[in-house]
Amino acid sequence: MWHAGPVGRRGTGGLTDETFRFDGWQAAVLGPLLSPAAHTKSAVYRLKSLNKKTNPGYVIKIYAENPPRKEEIDALKLVGQYVASEGNTNSVAMTEAKGITMAQMLQKELAKLEETAGTRTEEQQKEKRNQCAKAFAEKWRIKVAQKAAEIAVTKNILHGDLNWNNIVVDGDKIQLIDWEHYLTKGKDQRFKTDVNAILKDLEMVWDSSITKINASYKSSKSSGAKSSSAKTGSPKFSSKASGSRI
Secondary structure: OEEOOOOOOOOOOOOOOOEEEEOOOEEEEEEEEOOOOOOOOEEEEEEEEEOOEEOOOEEEEEEOOOOOOHHHHHHHHHOOOEEEEOOOOOEEEEEOOOOEEHHHHHHHHHHHHHHOOOOOOHHHHHHHHHHHHHHHHHHHHHHHHHHHHHHHHHHOEEOOOOOHHHEEEEOOEEEEOOOOOOEEOOOOOOOOOOHHHHHHHHHHHHHHHHHOHHHHHHHHHHOOOOOHHHHHOOOOOOOOOOOOOO
């Protein structure tokens, strides 16, 4: 079991070199923050070491207030990502998904688009952003739906929130993270394994995100925010930007 060390309950501030006790004597030391700093409900850190083993390949998710729900832990176990947790603490350890999120990938593409804006008018730039996002979605939509269907068939669990923040890409490898809203076979009527049915639901989520890209970009410029995304003209994709879950 995990025994929380000096970290305790946390807000959005960064933590470094803090220790979590494992089985009362093993130590898990926090490394860098991996989740967006703007997230207020939880934060994900890479584990620097576990039981004196450096770079064990795990991350720890620390919640600002409440412990992780039993349902989330059950989902992590079903998909093989669970490492450890303790019901009375506000953290859960899991295997690390290597790569970058699709949200980060699209942000990079949009940033490049802003750098090459040249003499384009704002209306022309809006159209370019939409084209960029649609091409990005088209490239990945079938691959992601197939991955979700594969997990649903083999593990009887369907991811319930396939927004771009919850999909990690490493080369050709696709990994799904953040299983808080999962659906299971025999318990949820919306559970499905058909690729086309999953694809239809996924497209509703992604289309909603695409329609908000220009609005998000305009908001970041008008607010005068000094974040890196505002400087590059890239919108921020919150985990609830889709407005719906599958």
